[in-house]
Amino acid sequence: MTTLKKLCVFCGSSSGRDSRYVEEAKALGEYLASEKIQLTYGGGSIGLMGAIANAAYDEGQNRVLGIIPVGLCAREISGETVGEQIQTKDMHERKRLMAENSDGFVALPGGFGTMEELFEVITWQQLGYHKKPIGVLNVNGYFDSLLTFLDEARESGFVSEEARNIVLSDDDAERLIGKMRQYTAPRGVIEQEFQG
Secondary structure (H helix, E strand, O other), X not given: OOOXXXXXXXXXXOOOOOHHHHHHHHHHXXXXXXXXXXXXXXXXXXXXXXXXXXXXXXXXXXXXXXXXXXXXXXXHHHOOOOOEEEEEOOHHHHHHHHHHOOOEEEEOOXXXXXXXXXXXXXXXXXXXXXXXXXXXXXXXXXXXXXXXXXXXHHHOOOOOHHHHOOEEEEOOHHHHHHHHHOOOOOXXXXXXXXXX
């Protein structure tokens, strides 16, 4: 059983066109607050990032940590960070600190940045650099085509069965966290290389 005391959430700085995206971001934030799970996120208060951060903060009763590069700190770009803020020199340092300040990762709907962050932690686990659970909250079927792509990559021989199973998914926040708590990571490529 994986203990989740700190959860890193990747998500859009936009709210998207469907109100369900914001509703589900808030629901995840409220669930984290009810479970006293620290939210680690990209900082700011706009879009889905702002929705989850405000919900998770729970009037100051739950820890929220925003990690944001100095160049994005201007209020007109990202809004004011909810909770505690760490400023980094660049995106690479931001992602490293987000990973260090989490016991698992969840992706909500988002754009290029969300996908890049999600695939980086998937790759890190495939290689064996961490064993933290990774989930996608599939709001309104947003990740359906991505999950289909992962299945096709497995069927085409580019992703192993074990690696495909790294990505957990559900359309309900509480169920997704439950799956993440039950997750056991496969042996990474590095472990397989050295342990045979």
